[in-house]
Amino acid sequence: MILGLIEHDRGKLNDLSLEMLTFGRRLAAQLGVPLEAILVGEVARPLTDRVRAFGVSTVHLARHERLDDYAPGAWAQCVIEVIAATRPQVVMAAGSDRGNEVMAHIAARMNLPLAANCTEVTPGDAYLVTRLRWGGSLLEEARLKGEVKLLTVAPQAIQAEEAVPAGAVAINAFTPALADKDFRARVLGRVEPAAGKVSLAEAKVVVGGGRGVGSADGFKALEELANLLGGAVGCSRAVTSLGWRPHLDQIGQTGTRIAPEIYIACGVSGAIQHMVGAKGSKRILAINTDPEAPIVTKADYAIIGDLNEVVPAISAEITKLRR
Amino acid sequence: MNVLVCVKRVPATGGKVTLTPDEQEIDTRYLGFTISPHEECAVEEAVRLTEASGGSSTVLTLGPDAATEQLRDAMALGIERAVLLETDGREWDAGATAEAIVEAVRAERAAGTEFDLLLFGNEAADTGGYQVGIRVAYALDVPCVTGVKELKIENGKATAKREASGGWEIYQVSLPAVVTVKEGINLPRYPSMPGRLKAKKKTIERIVPQWHEAELEKVRLKLPKEQESQVEILGNGPEAAAKAVEVFQRLGIVQP
Ligand SMILES: Cc1cc2nc3c(=O)[nH]c(=O)nc-3n(C[C@H](O)[C@H](O)[C@H](O)COP(=O)(O)OP(=O)(O)OC[C@H]3O[C@@H](n4cnc5c(N)ncnc54)[C@H](O)[C@@H]3O)c2cc1C
Ligand SMILES: Nc1ncnc2c1ncn2[C@@H]1O[C@H](COP(=O)(O)O)[C@@H](O)[C@H]1O
Numbered sequence: 001m002i003l004g005l006i007e008h009d010r011g012k013l014n015d016l017s018l019e020m021l022t023f024g025r026r027l028a029a030q031l032g033v034p035l036e037a038i039l040v041g042e043v044a045r046p047l048t049d050r051v052r053a054f055g056v057s058t059v060h061l062a063r064h065e066r067l068d069d070y071a072p073g074a075w076a077q078c079v080i081e082v083i084a085a086t087r088p089q090v091v092m093a094a095g096s097d098r099g100n101e102v103m104a105h106i107a108a109r110m111n112l113p114l115a116a117n118c119t120e121v122t123p124g125d126a127y128l129v130t131r132l133r134w135g136g137s138l139l140e141e142a143r144l145k146g147e148v149k150l151l152t153v154a155p156q157a158i159q160a161e162e163a164v165p166a167g168a169v170a171i172n173a174f175t176p177a178l179a180d181k182d183f184r185a186r187v188l189g190r191v192e193p194a195a196g197k198v199s200l201a202e203a204k205v206v207v208g209g210g211r212g213v214g215s216a217d218g219f220k221a222l223e224e225l226a227n228l229l230g231g232a233v234g235c236s237r238a239v240t241s242l243g244w245r246p247h248l249d250q251i252g253q254t255g256t257r258i259a260p261e262i263y264i265a266c267g268v269s270g271a272i273q274h275m276v277g278a279k280g281s282k283r284i285l286a287i288n289t290d291p292e293a294p295i296v297t298k299a300d301y302a303i304i305g306d307l308n309e310v311v312p313a314i315s316a317e318i319t320k321l322r323r
Numbered sequence: 324m325n326v327l328v329c330v331k332r333v334p335a336t337g338g339k340v341t342l343t344p345d346e347q348e349i350d351t352r353y354l355g356f357t358i359s360p361h362e363e364c365a366v367e368e369a370v371r372l373t374e375a376s377g378g379s380s381t382v383l384t385l386g387p388d389a390a391t392e393q394l395r396d397a398m399a400l401g402i403e404r405a406v407l408l409e410t411d412g413r414e415w416d417a418g419a420t421a422e423a424i425v426e427a428v429r430a431e432r433a434a435g436t437e438f439d440l441l442l443f444g445n446e447a448a449d450t451g452g453y454q455v456g457i458r459v460a461y462a463l464d465v466p467c468v469t470g471v472k473e474l475k476i477e478n479g480k481a482t483a484k485r486e487a488s489g490g491w492e493i494y495q496v497s498l499p500a501v502v503t504v505k506e507g508i509n510l511p512r513y514p515s516m517p518g519r520l521k522a523k524k525k526t527i528e529r530i531v532p533q534w535h536e537a538e539l540e541k542v543r544l545k546l547p548k549e550q551e552s553q554v555e556i557l558g559n560g561p562e563a564a565a566k567a568v569e570v571f572q573r574l575g576i577v578q579p
Contacts, residue, residue: 137336138544191493271337301557302556
């Protein structure tokens, strides 16, 4: 059996779990075993039908009065109880913050290896996995050992696809034996996101600036262009390290991943750790003084020139058009 | 308060990565080395916390002799002590790494140093395992918060914030604890010249840990398929602006 941990936040599904289930279903078919899922908390019960549509035959529903909000240790304990009772060959979750965290708790408690962010899996005695390294700018083929194979599925490794036909689903509700220790780290409160602002991760247009922008002040021209296009401003790590922009604006391996219709990269060299964060962009327009800069070869469009002249000229052109 | 911070030496790659012919490593002939940005922030946090509250800060790495460079870099920023868990250059998996770190923490304890806070990166830059900190927390039986971007220590408790869908989640754990941090928690300082000179003279404590067979064992590295895009040069300088706007119109970003 293959067991997938469904990720949700107080009942709201994280869609990456559907990619994970699609990945799990393929593997289950290959092994000729069923795909089952675990939902943590009664709040998640309404997700059963969604999960069924992805080919899950049994949902293990962990019910407990203290499972109304996220606690990684408690979630791990719930999964471990299902593992003990059902002996799955593979346990997987999405390669998200929570998915990677809960799986690492399980790995630590059970003393098993964990392969994070897999894109491919080939079963065997040891499983052969392909996984992301360097935030996805490199891949690794590795042998995953352990009696139960623990892994997470890299975001976008596969497209979420419902099962045809999807069968019936059985619900196995159980009450896990949870101790105070399982709740040592848990969500105690929240600060809700600020309303109204276009978030970098979701922006349709991103105007990004690198060291080439020259100063914090230099970003004014980029902000103007972003405003005209209804987009958000992003930046490279060189910029955050210099204190020109807050880290929330950083695109890349250790920053935000963007997926706009167009990424306008100004004075950014295109380092590999920056580009993994920009990979989701449909198009890239590079503005750079150096025609040999790596970003130029990775872009769809390029303007060779000083961004301090080019960016205001583009803004002026748009304004002219709209008058 | 005594703080331990764990860092890992990794190549500082640039615009393009090439692999060694045996596909086991990144070709580092022309590269320098660094640590993950998350870990740079963990180092900075350790320095700030001990500056504010007293106590000592220690940096630890498991790696080859050359990793003393990264330990000295951390000491140049204000970390007081450094421990090298010296390896022969083979790659240790996350389980074995955690075990070696736990052994070192136990040895420190036996010698009279108790760590109140153990700082890690959320994930290592190269392997991206997302697990060493959590494994260490379990082995030491202390709580763990991951992905932290804001940390306050007060009355023996750590209050930590982590980003979640545009907002923040708040956690609180009692010390001792493991906290794994993400870049953005602070803005690391640059080393000073006197700091560098002082770090150069410091001794580095060495332990040779017990090698464990990897349970997640690297077979080879691969470069992902490049979606080679044909770049269209729109022009040179501000004269190309009109061309750019044409592109925006074609893409529907600017209404024609
Ligand atoms: C583990 C690790 C993780 C990392 N994570 C990230 C990350 O998340 N995000 C990230 O961005 N980086 C990250 N980096 C850093 C990355 O390797 C680069 O150092 C960084 O992206 C470089 O930023 P930059 O392109 O702004 O600066 P530079 O590389 O200095 O490039 C500046 C560019 O501006 C151009 N330029 C200069 N003046 C002008 C002008 N007037 N007009 C037009 N063009 C001009 C230059 O030709 C050059 O191409 C990471 C590094 C490591 C080791
Ligand atoms: N070889 C190592 N030496 C010291 N610390 C390490 C080592 N490998 C990983 N770590 C620490 O554990 C964190 C998470 O690593 P990982 O679980 O491999 O992604 C890193 O950011 C470091 O803080």
